[in-house]
Amino acid sequence: MVSSPHEAMHRIFQEYPGLFSRVSELLGVPIAAPASVSVMPTDLTESRPVERRVDTLLRFDGEGDESFLLAVEAQGKKDEDKPASWAYYLSYLYTKYRVPPLLLVVCQDRATAEWASRTVSIGPRQWPALTLRPLVAGPHNMPVITNVAEARKDLVLTTLAAITHAADPDIGAILKTLSTALRDAPEIIADPLVELTAQGLGSRPAAQQWRNLVAVDLSFYKSAISEEIRAEGRSEGRSEGRSEGRSEGRSEGIAQGILLFLARAGVDVPDEARERITTCRDLDTLNRWLLRAPTATSVEDVFAEE
Template sequence: MVIGTATLLAVPPSHVHEILIEMFRGRPQLAADLLTDSLHMMVPPFEEAQLSPADLTAVAPTEYRADAVVTLDARSGTALAVVIEVQLKVDARKRLSWPVYLTTLHARLHSPVVVLVLCRSRQVADWSAVPIRMGPGSVVTPMALGPDQIPVVTDLHTARRIPELAVLSAMVHGTVPDPTPIFEALLTALDVIDEYHADLYTDLVFSVLPDTAKDFLEEFMTATSHRYHSEFARRYFDQGEAQGEARGKAQGEATSLLAILEARGIEIPDEMRSRIAECTDPVQLGTWIRRAATADKIQDLDELADG
Protein backbone atom coordinates (compact mmCIF):
# COMPACT_ATOMS: atom_id res chain seq x y z
CA MET A 1 0.00 0.00 0.00
CA VAL A 2 1.38 3.37 -0.99
CA ILE A 3 0.95 5.81 1.89
CA GLY A 4 1.51 9.51 2.15
CA THR A 5 2.33 10.82 -1.31
CA ALA A 6 -1.29 11.56 -2.21
CA THR A 7 -1.70 13.56 0.99
CA LEU A 8 1.33 15.79 0.47
CA LEU A 9 0.86 19.45 -0.27
CA ALA A 10 1.72 20.67 -3.75
CA VAL A 11 4.59 23.06 -3.10
CA PRO A 12 5.10 25.58 -5.93
CA PRO A 13 8.33 27.62 -6.08
CA SER A 14 6.74 30.55 -4.25
CA HIS A 15 5.88 28.24 -1.35
CA VAL A 16 9.36 26.71 -1.35
CA HIS A 17 10.65 30.25 -0.90
CA GLU A 18 8.25 30.91 1.99
CA ILE A 19 8.94 27.60 3.75
CA LEU A 20 12.69 28.21 3.64
CA ILE A 21 12.13 31.64 5.19
CA GLU A 22 9.90 30.01 7.81
CA MET A 23 12.89 28.00 8.95
CA PHE A 24 14.46 31.23 10.23
CA ARG A 25 11.21 32.63 11.56
CA GLY A 26 10.63 29.48 13.54
CA ARG A 27 14.20 29.30 14.87
CA PRO A 28 16.33 32.45 14.38
CA GLN A 29 19.31 30.59 15.87
CA LEU A 30 19.54 28.81 12.49
CA ALA A 31 21.21 31.90 10.98
CA ALA A 32 24.15 31.56 13.38
CA ASP A 33 24.25 27.78 12.95
CA LEU A 34 24.53 28.02 9.17
CA LEU A 35 27.17 30.75 9.29
CA THR A 36 29.35 28.77 11.70
CA ASP A 37 28.68 25.12 10.77
CA SER A 38 28.29 25.44 7.00
CA LEU A 39 30.13 28.62 6.00
CA HIS A 40 32.77 28.45 8.78
CA MET A 41 32.37 32.09 9.67
CA MET A 42 33.60 33.33 13.05
CA VAL A 43 30.38 34.59 14.62
CA PRO A 44 30.92 36.91 17.59
CA PRO A 45 29.69 35.70 21.01
CA PHE A 46 25.99 36.32 21.58
CA GLU A 47 23.31 35.32 24.06
CA GLU A 48 20.12 35.32 21.98
CA ALA A 49 19.07 35.16 18.34
CA GLN A 50 15.83 36.89 17.44
CA LEU A 51 13.91 38.19 14.45
CA SER A 52 14.16 41.87 13.64
CA PRO A 53 11.93 43.97 11.35
CA ALA A 54 12.73 43.11 7.74
CA ASP A 55 11.65 46.49 6.37
CA LEU A 56 14.94 48.11 5.35
CA THR A 57 13.55 51.18 3.61
CA ALA A 58 15.77 54.18 4.18
CA VAL A 59 13.71 56.74 2.25
CA ALA A 60 9.99 56.79 1.54
CA PRO A 61 9.82 56.60 -2.30
CA THR A 62 11.48 53.18 -2.59
CA GLU A 63 10.62 50.17 -0.44
CA TYR A 64 13.30 47.60 0.41
CA ARG A 65 12.25 44.49 2.29
CA ALA A 66 14.48 41.52 3.03
CA ASP A 67 13.11 38.01 3.38
CA ALA A 68 14.09 38.02 7.06
CA VAL A 69 16.48 39.69 9.46
CA VAL A 70 18.01 37.95 12.48
CA THR A 71 19.99 39.72 15.17
CA LEU A 72 22.48 37.93 17.40
CA ASP A 73 22.25 39.91 20.61
CA ALA A 74 24.68 40.20 23.50
CA ARG A 75 24.37 42.19 26.72
CA SER A 76 26.28 45.06 25.17
CA GLY A 77 24.00 45.21 22.12
CA THR A 78 23.69 43.50 18.74
CA ALA A 79 26.79 41.39 18.08
CA LEU A 80 25.85 40.64 14.47
CA ALA A 81 22.84 41.33 12.23
CA VAL A 82 22.09 38.79 9.50
CA VAL A 83 19.98 39.62 6.44
CA ILE A 84 18.39 36.37 5.20
CA GLU A 85 17.66 36.10 1.49
CA VAL A 86 16.22 32.98 -0.18
CA GLN A 87 17.33 33.05 -3.81
CA LEU A 88 15.88 30.38 -6.11
CA LYS A 89 17.02 31.90 -9.41
CA VAL A 90 19.42 34.48 -10.82
CA ASP A 91 17.97 37.97 -10.52
CA ALA A 92 20.31 40.89 -11.14
CA ARG A 93 17.99 43.29 -9.31
CA LYS A 94 18.61 41.50 -6.02
CA ARG A 95 22.34 42.21 -6.14
CA LEU A 96 21.46 45.90 -6.34
CA SER A 97 19.32 45.69 -3.21
CA TRP A 98 21.62 43.62 -0.97
CA PRO A 99 24.08 46.49 -0.31
CA VAL A 100 21.08 48.70 0.57
CA TYR A 101 19.91 46.12 3.09
CA LEU A 102 23.31 46.02 4.75
CA THR A 103 23.97 49.74 4.92
CA THR A 104 20.46 50.49 6.18
CA LEU A 105 20.65 47.79 8.84
CA HIS A 106 24.14 48.90 9.87
CA ALA A 107 22.89 52.47 10.29
CA ARG A 108 19.86 51.29 12.28
CA LEU A 109 21.66 48.94 14.68
CA HIS A 110 25.25 50.27 14.69
CA SER A 111 26.49 46.69 14.46
CA PRO A 112 28.36 44.38 12.07
CA VAL A 113 26.09 43.05 9.32
CA VAL A 114 26.17 40.21 6.80
CA VAL A 115 23.81 38.96 4.09
CA LEU A 116 23.19 35.19 4.08
CA VAL A 117 21.80 33.94 0.75
CA LEU A 118 20.18 30.50 0.77
CA CYS A 119 20.21 28.87 -2.70
CA ARG A 120 18.85 25.58 -4.03
CA SER A 121 21.23 25.31 -6.99
CA ARG A 122 24.98 25.51 -7.35
CA GLN A 123 24.64 27.98 -10.23
CA VAL A 124 22.61 30.46 -8.17
CA ALA A 125 24.93 30.05 -5.17
CA ASP A 126 28.02 30.79 -7.29
CA TRP A 127 26.30 33.83 -8.77
CA SER A 128 25.18 35.08 -5.36
CA ALA A 129 28.66 34.76 -3.84
CA VAL A 130 30.37 37.07 -6.36
CA PRO A 131 31.50 40.25 -4.55
CA ILE A 132 29.38 43.30 -5.35
CA ARG A 133 31.74 46.13 -6.29
CA MET A 134 30.10 49.51 -5.87
CA GLY A 135 33.24 51.57 -6.48
CA PRO A 136 36.84 51.94 -5.31
CA GLY A 137 37.12 50.59 -1.79
CA SER A 138 33.43 49.65 -1.58
CA VAL A 139 32.74 45.94 -1.84
CA VAL A 140 29.91 43.82 -0.40
CA THR A 141 30.49 40.06 -0.32
CA PRO A 142 27.34 37.97 0.25
CA MET A 143 27.62 34.72 2.19
CA ALA A 144 26.00 32.21 -0.19
CA LEU A 145 24.83 28.81 1.02
CA GLY A 146 24.21 26.31 -1.78
CA PRO A 147 24.52 22.54 -2.30
CA ASP A 148 28.33 22.68 -2.02
CA GLN A 149 28.13 24.45 1.34
CA ILE A 150 25.31 22.39 2.87
CA PRO A 151 26.93 19.38 4.57
CA VAL A 152 25.72 15.81 4.26
CA VAL A 153 24.06 15.36 7.64
CA THR A 154 24.11 11.76 8.85
CA ASP A 155 25.08 12.36 12.47
CA LEU A 156 21.95 12.07 14.61
CA HIS A 157 23.31 14.42 17.28
CA THR A 158 23.73 17.13 14.63
CA ALA A 159 20.22 16.41 13.31
CA ARG A 160 18.77 16.98 16.79
CA ARG A 161 20.87 20.09 17.39
CA ILE A 162 20.18 21.74 14.02
CA PRO A 163 17.07 20.01 12.61
CA GLU A 164 16.70 22.50 9.75
CA LEU A 165 20.18 21.61 8.53
CA ALA A 166 19.14 17.95 8.32
CA VAL A 167 16.12 19.05 6.25
CA LEU A 168 18.34 21.06 3.89
CA SER A 169 20.75 18.11 3.67
CA ALA A 170 17.93 15.76 2.63
CA MET A 171 16.74 18.28 0.03
CA VAL A 172 20.09 18.62 -1.74
CA HIS A 173 21.83 15.31 -0.98
CA GLY A 174 18.89 12.90 -0.94
CA THR A 175 19.71 11.68 -4.45
CA VAL A 176 22.91 9.79 -3.54
CA PRO A 177 22.90 6.05 -4.33
CA ASP A 178 22.15 5.10 -0.71
CA PRO A 179 20.45 7.99 1.11
CA THR A 180 19.49 5.85 4.12
CA PRO A 181 21.77 7.65 6.64
CA ILE A 182 20.61 11.04 5.33
CA PHE A 183 16.94 10.12 5.67
CA GLU A 184 17.56 8.60 9.11
CA ALA A 185 18.95 11.97 10.17
CA LEU A 186 15.95 13.71 8.56
CA LEU A 187 13.46 11.66 10.58
CA THR A 188 15.48 12.25 13.72
CA ALA A 189 15.32 15.99 13.04
CA LEU A 190 11.56 15.90 12.42
CA ASP A 191 11.11 14.23 15.81
CA VAL A 192 12.50 17.20 17.74
CA ILE A 193 10.44 19.98 16.13
CA ASP A 194 6.75 20.76 16.46
CA GLU A 195 4.18 18.88 14.38
CA TYR A 196 3.29 21.87 12.17
CA HIS A 197 6.87 22.47 11.04
CA ALA A 198 7.57 18.74 10.74
CA ASP A 199 4.69 18.38 8.28
CA LEU A 200 5.71 21.56 6.45
CA TYR A 201 9.33 20.45 6.03
CA THR A 202 8.28 16.96 4.93
CA ASP A 203 6.17 18.46 2.16
CA LEU A 204 9.13 20.64 1.21
CA VAL A 205 11.55 17.70 0.95
CA PHE A 206 9.09 15.60 -1.05
CA SER A 207 8.41 18.52 -3.41
CA VAL A 208 12.04 18.96 -4.45
CA LEU A 209 13.27 15.36 -4.58
CA PRO A 210 13.12 13.48 -7.89
CA ASP A 211 10.68 10.57 -8.09
CA THR A 212 13.27 7.86 -7.36
CA ALA A 213 14.51 9.51 -4.18
CA LYS A 214 10.94 10.39 -3.19
CA ASP A 215 9.88 6.74 -3.51
CA PHE A 216 12.91 5.63 -1.49
CA LEU A 217 12.09 8.10 1.30
CA GLU A 218 8.45 7.03 1.45
CA GLU A 219 9.38 3.35 1.59
CA PHE A 220 11.94 4.13 4.28
CA MET A 221 9.39 6.04 6.37
CA THR A 222 6.74 3.32 6.14
CA ALA A 223 8.94 0.22 6.35
CA THR A 224 8.26 -1.90 9.42
CA SER A 225 11.95 -1.99 10.33
CA HIS A 226 12.23 1.79 10.44
CA ARG A 227 8.92 3.49 11.16
CA TYR A 228 8.96 2.85 14.91
CA HIS A 229 12.45 4.35 15.20
CA SER A 230 10.88 7.77 14.68
CA GLU A 231 7.81 9.29 16.29
CA PHE A 232 7.27 11.42 13.20
CA ALA A 233 7.52 8.43 10.84
CA ARG A 234 5.06 6.48 12.99
CA ARG A 235 2.59 9.38 12.95
CA TYR A 236 3.09 9.76 9.19
CA PHE A 237 2.46 6.06 8.69
CA ASP A 238 -0.60 5.99 10.95
CA GLN A 239 -2.13 9.05 9.23
CA GLY A 240 -1.51 7.56 5.81
CA GLU A 241 -2.92 4.19 6.88
CA ALA A 242 -6.09 5.84 8.24
CA GLN A 243 -6.50 7.89 5.05
CA GLY A 244 -5.95 4.75 2.99
CA GLU A 245 -8.69 2.95 4.90
CA ALA A 246 -11.06 5.90 4.39
CA ARG A 247 -10.33 5.94 0.66
CA GLY A 248 -10.94 2.20 0.48
CA LYS A 249 -14.29 2.53 2.27
CA ALA A 250 -15.35 5.36 -0.07
CA GLN A 251 -14.41 3.30 -3.11
CA GLY A 252 -16.52 0.43 -1.80
CA GLU A 253 -19.55 2.69 -1.30
CA ALA A 254 -19.13 4.17 -4.78
CA THR A 255 -19.04 0.67 -6.26
CA SER A 256 -22.22 -0.22 -4.33
CA LEU A 257 -23.98 2.92 -5.59
CA LEU A 258 -23.13 2.14 -9.20
CA ALA A 259 -24.32 -1.46 -8.72
CA ILE A 260 -27.68 -0.26 -7.31
CA LEU A 261 -28.23 2.14 -10.22
CA GLU A 262 -27.36 -0.54 -12.78
CA ALA A 263 -29.62 -3.10 -11.06
CA ARG A 264 -32.52 -0.65 -11.32
CA GLY A 265 -31.81 -0.20 -15.03
CA ILE A 266 -30.89 3.48 -14.65
CA GLU A 267 -28.67 4.87 -17.38
CA ILE A 268 -25.51 6.44 -15.94
CA PRO A 269 -23.80 9.03 -18.18
CA ASP A 270 -19.99 8.78 -18.25
CA GLU A 271 -19.62 12.11 -16.47
CA MET A 272 -21.85 10.98 -13.60
CA ARG A 273 -20.13 7.61 -13.39
CA SER A 274 -16.76 9.35 -13.02
CA ARG A 275 -18.07 11.70 -10.35
CA ILE A 276 -19.45 8.81 -8.33
CA ALA A 277 -16.25 6.79 -8.67
CA GLU A 278 -14.07 9.75 -7.62
CA CYS A 279 -16.18 10.87 -4.67
CA THR A 280 -14.50 10.41 -1.27
CA ASP A 281 -17.16 12.12 0.87
CA PRO A 282 -18.91 9.40 2.92
CA VAL A 283 -21.89 11.66 3.73
CA GLN A 284 -22.51 12.45 0.07
CA LEU A 285 -22.12 8.80 -0.94
CA GLY A 286 -24.59 7.76 1.77
CA THR A 287 -27.14 10.30 0.51
CA TRP A 288 -26.80 9.09 -3.05
CA ILE A 289 -27.18 5.42 -2.02
CA ARG A 290 -30.43 6.15 -0.13
CA ARG A 291 -31.83 8.05 -3.12
CA ALA A 292 -30.69 5.37 -5.56
CA ALA A 293 -32.83 2.77 -3.74
CA THR A 294 -36.02 4.45 -5.03
CA ALA A 295 -34.73 6.34 -8.08
CA ASP A 296 -36.17 5.81 -11.55
CA LYS A 297 -33.69 8.00 -13.42
CA ILE A 298 -30.31 9.58 -12.72
CA GLN A 299 -31.98 12.97 -12.20
CA ASP A 300 -33.62 11.58 -9.08
CA LEU A 301 -30.25 11.86 -7.42
CA ASP A 302 -30.90 15.62 -7.39
CA GLU A 303 -27.68 16.65 -5.69
CA LEU A 304 -25.57 14.53 -7.99
CA ALA A 305 -27.29 15.69 -11.18
CA ASP A 306 -27.15 19.35 -10.23
CA GLY A 307 -23.57 18.95 -8.83
Protein backbone atom coordinates (compact mmCIF):
# COMPACT_ATOMS: atom_id res chain seq x y z
CA MET A 1 0.00 0.00 0.00
CA VAL A 2 1.38 3.43 -0.97
CA SER A 3 2.07 5.60 2.10
CA SER A 4 1.28 9.29 2.37
CA PRO A 5 4.98 10.30 2.63
CA HIS A 6 5.58 8.37 -0.60
CA GLU A 7 2.85 10.38 -2.31
CA ALA A 8 4.05 13.73 -1.02
CA MET A 9 7.69 13.19 -2.02
CA HIS A 10 6.87 12.89 -5.71
CA ARG A 11 3.53 14.73 -5.97
CA ILE A 12 5.13 18.01 -4.88
CA PHE A 13 6.90 18.00 -8.26
CA GLN A 14 3.57 17.54 -10.05
CA GLU A 15 2.08 20.49 -8.20
CA TYR A 16 5.21 22.67 -8.48
CA PRO A 17 7.31 21.50 -11.49
CA GLY A 18 9.58 24.52 -11.24
CA LEU A 19 10.89 23.08 -7.97
CA PHE A 20 13.11 20.67 -9.93
CA SER A 21 15.34 23.48 -11.20
CA ARG A 22 16.07 24.57 -7.62
CA VAL A 23 16.62 20.98 -6.46
CA SER A 24 18.93 20.15 -9.37
CA GLU A 25 21.09 23.15 -8.46
CA LEU A 26 21.33 21.91 -4.88
CA LEU A 27 22.33 18.48 -6.18
CA GLY A 28 25.20 19.95 -8.22
CA VAL A 29 23.57 19.37 -11.62
CA PRO A 30 22.11 22.80 -12.46
CA ILE A 31 19.31 22.58 -15.02
CA ALA A 32 17.76 25.81 -16.25
CA ALA A 33 14.09 26.50 -15.60
CA PRO A 34 12.02 25.22 -18.53
CA ALA A 35 9.85 27.29 -20.82
CA SER A 36 6.98 24.88 -20.18
CA VAL A 37 6.20 21.68 -18.29
CA SER A 38 3.68 18.97 -19.11
CA VAL A 39 2.39 16.30 -16.74
CA MET A 40 2.75 12.95 -18.54
CA PRO A 41 0.89 9.64 -18.08
CA THR A 42 2.62 7.53 -15.42
CA ASP A 43 1.49 4.15 -16.77
CA LEU A 44 4.47 2.36 -18.34
CA THR A 45 2.64 -0.94 -18.76
CA GLU A 46 3.34 -2.92 -21.92
CA SER A 47 0.71 -4.85 -23.87
CA ARG A 48 1.90 -7.93 -22.03
CA PRO A 49 0.42 -8.43 -18.52
CA VAL A 50 3.30 -6.68 -16.74
CA GLU A 51 2.29 -3.45 -15.02
CA ARG A 52 4.95 -0.85 -14.28
CA ARG A 53 4.22 2.66 -13.06
CA VAL A 54 6.58 5.51 -12.30
CA ASP A 55 5.45 7.72 -9.41
CA THR A 56 5.46 11.05 -11.28
CA LEU A 57 6.41 11.78 -14.88
CA LEU A 58 6.91 15.30 -16.25
CA ARG A 59 8.08 16.65 -19.59
CA PHE A 60 10.30 19.74 -19.44
CA ASP A 61 10.56 21.78 -22.62
CA GLY A 62 13.13 24.51 -22.92
CA GLU A 63 14.33 26.70 -25.76
CA GLY A 64 15.00 24.90 -29.02
CA ASP A 65 15.45 21.16 -28.63
CA GLU A 66 16.31 21.28 -24.93
CA SER A 67 13.62 18.89 -23.71
CA PHE A 68 13.78 16.00 -21.27
CA LEU A 69 11.49 13.71 -19.27
CA LEU A 70 11.72 13.77 -15.49
CA ALA A 71 10.69 10.57 -13.68
CA VAL A 72 10.31 11.16 -9.93
CA GLU A 73 10.39 8.15 -7.61
CA ALA A 74 9.73 8.31 -3.85
CA GLN A 75 11.78 5.62 -2.11
CA GLY A 76 11.11 4.74 1.53
CA LYS A 77 13.65 1.93 1.98
CA LYS A 78 16.28 -0.10 0.18
CA ASP A 79 14.89 -2.40 -2.48
CA GLU A 80 17.37 -4.41 -4.53
CA ASP A 81 14.79 -4.87 -7.29
CA LYS A 82 14.43 -1.12 -7.84
CA PRO A 83 17.56 -0.42 -9.95
CA ALA A 84 16.32 -2.91 -12.54
CA SER A 85 12.87 -1.26 -12.53
CA TRP A 86 14.40 2.21 -12.83
CA ALA A 87 16.57 1.13 -15.75
CA TYR A 88 13.45 -0.28 -17.40
CA TYR A 89 11.54 2.97 -16.84
CA LEU A 90 14.27 5.07 -18.46
CA SER A 91 14.74 2.71 -21.40
CA TYR A 92 10.99 2.48 -21.98
CA LEU A 93 10.53 6.25 -21.78
CA TYR A 94 13.31 6.89 -24.26
CA THR A 95 11.93 4.23 -26.61
CA LYS A 96 8.39 5.61 -26.41
CA TYR A 97 8.98 9.36 -26.48
CA ARG A 98 12.47 9.69 -28.02
CA VAL A 99 13.20 12.35 -25.41
CA PRO A 100 16.14 12.02 -22.97
CA PRO A 101 14.86 10.76 -19.58
CA LEU A 102 16.20 11.71 -16.15
CA LEU A 103 15.46 9.94 -12.84
CA LEU A 104 15.09 11.79 -9.52
CA VAL A 105 14.75 9.66 -6.37
CA VAL A 106 13.45 11.39 -3.20
CA CYS A 107 14.21 9.77 0.19
CA GLN A 108 13.61 10.51 3.86
CA ASP A 109 16.57 8.73 5.45
CA ARG A 110 20.28 8.93 4.76
CA ALA A 111 20.92 5.19 4.36
CA THR A 112 18.28 4.84 1.65
CA ALA A 113 19.49 8.00 -0.08
CA GLU A 114 23.09 6.76 -0.15
CA TRP A 115 21.95 3.39 -1.48
CA ALA A 116 19.84 5.00 -4.20
CA SER A 117 22.74 7.26 -5.21
CA ARG A 118 24.89 4.36 -6.36
CA THR A 119 25.87 4.16 -10.01
CA VAL A 120 24.59 0.82 -11.31
CA SER A 121 26.30 -0.66 -14.34
CA ILE A 122 24.23 -3.06 -16.41
CA GLY A 123 26.12 -5.52 -18.60
CA PRO A 124 29.42 -7.39 -18.45
CA ARG A 125 32.05 -5.92 -16.15
CA GLN A 126 34.41 -5.46 -19.11
CA TRP A 127 31.87 -3.38 -21.08
CA PRO A 128 28.65 -2.28 -19.32
CA ALA A 129 25.98 -1.59 -21.92
CA LEU A 130 23.94 0.73 -19.69
CA THR A 131 24.71 2.84 -16.63
CA LEU A 132 22.02 3.97 -14.19
CA ARG A 133 22.82 7.29 -12.50
CA PRO A 134 19.85 8.64 -10.51
CA LEU A 135 19.77 12.10 -9.01
CA VAL A 136 18.87 11.68 -5.33
CA ALA A 137 17.33 14.26 -2.98
CA GLY A 138 17.28 13.40 0.70
CA PRO A 139 18.36 14.46 4.18
CA HIS A 140 22.02 14.19 3.13
CA ASN A 141 21.80 17.06 0.63
CA MET A 142 18.54 18.96 1.20
CA PRO A 143 19.02 22.11 3.33
CA VAL A 144 17.90 22.30 6.95
CA ILE A 145 15.92 25.55 6.82
CA THR A 146 15.33 27.13 10.22
CA ASN A 147 15.53 30.77 9.15
CA VAL A 148 12.10 32.26 8.43
CA ALA A 149 13.42 34.83 5.94
CA GLU A 150 15.15 32.07 3.98
CA ALA A 151 11.99 29.94 4.10
CA ARG A 152 9.86 32.79 2.72
CA LYS A 153 12.13 33.07 -0.32
CA ASP A 154 11.12 29.59 -1.51
CA LEU A 155 8.16 28.05 0.32
CA VAL A 156 7.96 25.03 -1.99
CA LEU A 157 11.63 24.08 -1.56
CA THR A 158 11.23 24.61 2.20
CA THR A 159 8.28 22.20 2.17
CA LEU A 160 10.26 19.53 0.31
CA ALA A 161 13.21 20.04 2.66
CA ALA A 162 10.92 19.58 5.68
CA ILE A 163 9.50 16.35 4.19
CA THR A 164 12.95 14.90 3.51
CA HIS A 165 14.08 15.82 7.04
CA ALA A 166 11.02 14.22 8.69
CA ALA A 167 13.24 12.07 10.94
CA ASP A 168 15.72 14.87 11.78
CA PRO A 169 16.17 15.63 15.50
CA ASP A 170 15.59 19.32 14.64
CA ILE A 171 12.34 18.67 12.78
CA GLY A 172 10.42 20.70 15.37
CA ALA A 173 12.42 23.84 14.53
CA ILE A 174 12.16 23.09 10.79
CA LEU A 175 8.37 22.78 10.95
CA LYS A 176 8.03 25.87 13.14
CA THR A 177 10.00 27.85 10.57
CA LEU A 178 7.76 26.59 7.77
CA SER A 179 4.52 27.34 9.62
CA THR A 180 5.74 30.84 10.50
CA ALA A 181 6.71 31.51 6.89
CA LEU A 182 3.34 30.28 5.64
CA ARG A 183 1.47 32.74 7.86
CA ASP A 184 2.30 35.54 5.43
CA ALA A 185 1.42 33.56 2.30
CA PRO A 186 -1.98 33.80 0.58
CA GLU A 187 -4.27 30.90 1.43
CA ILE A 188 -4.20 29.62 -2.15
CA ILE A 189 -0.42 29.13 -1.77
CA ALA A 190 -0.29 27.99 1.86
CA ASP A 191 -3.17 25.51 1.80
CA PRO A 192 -1.65 22.88 -0.56
CA LEU A 193 1.74 23.18 1.15
CA VAL A 194 0.13 22.59 4.57
CA GLU A 195 -1.51 19.43 3.20
CA LEU A 196 1.64 18.19 1.43
CA THR A 197 3.67 18.62 4.62
CA ALA A 198 1.13 16.66 6.66
CA GLN A 199 1.07 13.95 4.01
CA GLY A 200 4.87 13.81 3.84
CA LEU A 201 5.29 13.38 7.60
CA GLY A 202 2.96 10.38 7.58
CA SER A 203 2.68 8.65 10.95
CA ARG A 204 5.96 9.93 12.36
CA PRO A 205 5.92 11.80 15.71
CA ALA A 206 6.64 14.99 13.74
CA ALA A 207 3.19 14.69 12.18
CA GLN A 208 1.56 15.59 15.50
CA GLN A 209 3.95 18.51 15.89
CA TRP A 210 2.82 19.79 12.51
CA ARG A 211 -0.84 19.37 13.41
CA ASN A 212 -0.28 21.41 16.58
CA LEU A 213 1.50 24.15 14.63
CA VAL A 214 -1.29 24.25 12.06
CA ALA A 215 -3.85 24.55 14.86
CA VAL A 216 -1.99 27.53 16.36
CA ASP A 217 0.12 29.31 13.72
CA LEU A 218 -2.18 28.63 10.77
CA SER A 219 -5.51 28.47 12.55
CA PHE A 220 -7.01 31.09 10.22
CA TYR A 221 -6.74 28.73 7.25
CA LYS A 222 -9.66 26.48 6.36
CA SER A 223 -7.53 23.65 4.98
CA ALA A 224 -8.62 20.03 5.35
CA ILE A 225 -6.06 19.31 8.05
CA SER A 226 -6.91 22.38 10.12
CA GLU A 227 -10.62 21.55 9.97
CA GLU A 228 -9.82 17.97 10.95
CA ILE A 229 -7.83 19.12 13.98
CA ARG A 230 -10.63 21.41 15.13
CA ALA A 231 -13.17 18.61 14.68
CA GLU A 232 -10.98 16.29 16.76
CA GLY A 233 -10.80 18.92 19.48
CA ARG A 234 -14.57 19.28 19.63
CA SER A 235 -15.07 15.51 19.56
CA GLU A 236 -12.54 14.97 22.30
CA GLY A 237 -14.18 17.61 24.44
CA ARG A 238 -17.58 15.96 24.08
CA SER A 239 -16.17 12.51 24.77
CA GLU A 240 -14.37 13.64 27.88
CA GLY A 241 -17.47 15.47 29.05
CA ARG A 242 -19.34 12.18 29.32
CA SER A 243 -16.99 10.96 32.02
CA GLU A 244 -17.77 12.75 35.28
CA GLY A 245 -14.72 11.43 37.08
CA ARG A 246 -12.36 12.95 34.52
CA SER A 247 -14.30 16.13 33.80
CA GLU A 248 -12.52 18.34 36.28
CA GLY A 249 -9.04 17.31 35.16
CA ARG A 250 -10.05 17.81 31.55
CA SER A 251 -11.42 21.29 32.18
CA GLU A 252 -8.23 22.31 33.98
CA GLY A 253 -6.16 21.07 31.04
CA ILE A 254 -8.25 23.03 28.54
CA ALA A 255 -8.01 26.14 30.69
CA GLN A 256 -4.22 25.85 30.76
CA GLY A 257 -4.21 25.40 26.98
CA ILE A 258 -6.24 28.59 26.54
CA LEU A 259 -3.85 30.54 28.72
CA LEU A 260 -0.85 29.07 26.87
CA PHE A 261 -2.22 30.11 23.48
CA LEU A 262 -2.89 33.63 24.77
CA ALA A 263 0.59 33.87 26.26
CA ARG A 264 2.18 32.79 22.96
CA ALA A 265 0.16 35.44 21.14
CA GLY A 266 1.28 38.12 23.62
CA VAL A 267 -2.28 38.76 24.82
CA ASP A 268 -2.56 40.34 28.29
CA VAL A 269 -4.87 38.35 30.61
CA PRO A 270 -6.13 40.33 33.62
CA ASP A 271 -6.62 38.48 36.90
CA GLU A 272 -10.41 38.56 36.55
CA ALA A 273 -10.28 36.96 33.11
CA ARG A 274 -7.71 34.39 34.25
CA GLU A 275 -9.95 33.38 37.15
CA ARG A 276 -12.94 33.13 34.83
CA ILE A 277 -11.01 30.72 32.60
CA THR A 278 -9.45 28.58 35.32
CA THR A 279 -12.64 28.20 37.38
CA CYS A 280 -14.93 27.33 34.45
CA ARG A 281 -16.03 23.68 34.49
CA ASP A 282 -18.33 23.71 31.47
CA LEU A 283 -16.48 21.76 28.78
CA ASP A 284 -18.50 23.11 25.86
CA THR A 285 -17.73 26.68 26.93
CA LEU A 286 -14.05 25.89 27.47
CA ASN A 287 -13.76 24.25 24.06
CA ARG A 288 -15.30 27.31 22.40
CA TRP A 289 -12.75 29.50 24.15
CA LEU A 290 -9.95 27.11 23.19
CA LEU A 291 -10.85 27.32 19.50
CA ARG A 292 -10.85 31.13 19.65
CA ALA A 293 -7.63 31.49 21.66
CA PRO A 294 -5.06 30.89 18.84
CA THR A 295 -6.38 33.85 16.79
CA ALA A 296 -7.35 36.15 19.67
CA THR A 297 -5.78 39.60 19.79
CA SER A 298 -7.34 40.39 23.17
CA VAL A 299 -8.96 38.37 25.94
CA GLU A 300 -12.33 39.83 24.89
CA ASP A 301 -12.01 37.87 21.64
CA VAL A 302 -12.01 34.64 23.64
CA PHE A 303 -15.21 35.55 25.49
CA ALA A 304 -16.99 36.91 22.40
CA GLU A 305 -20.72 36.19 22.27
CA GLU A 306 -20.69 34.67 25.74
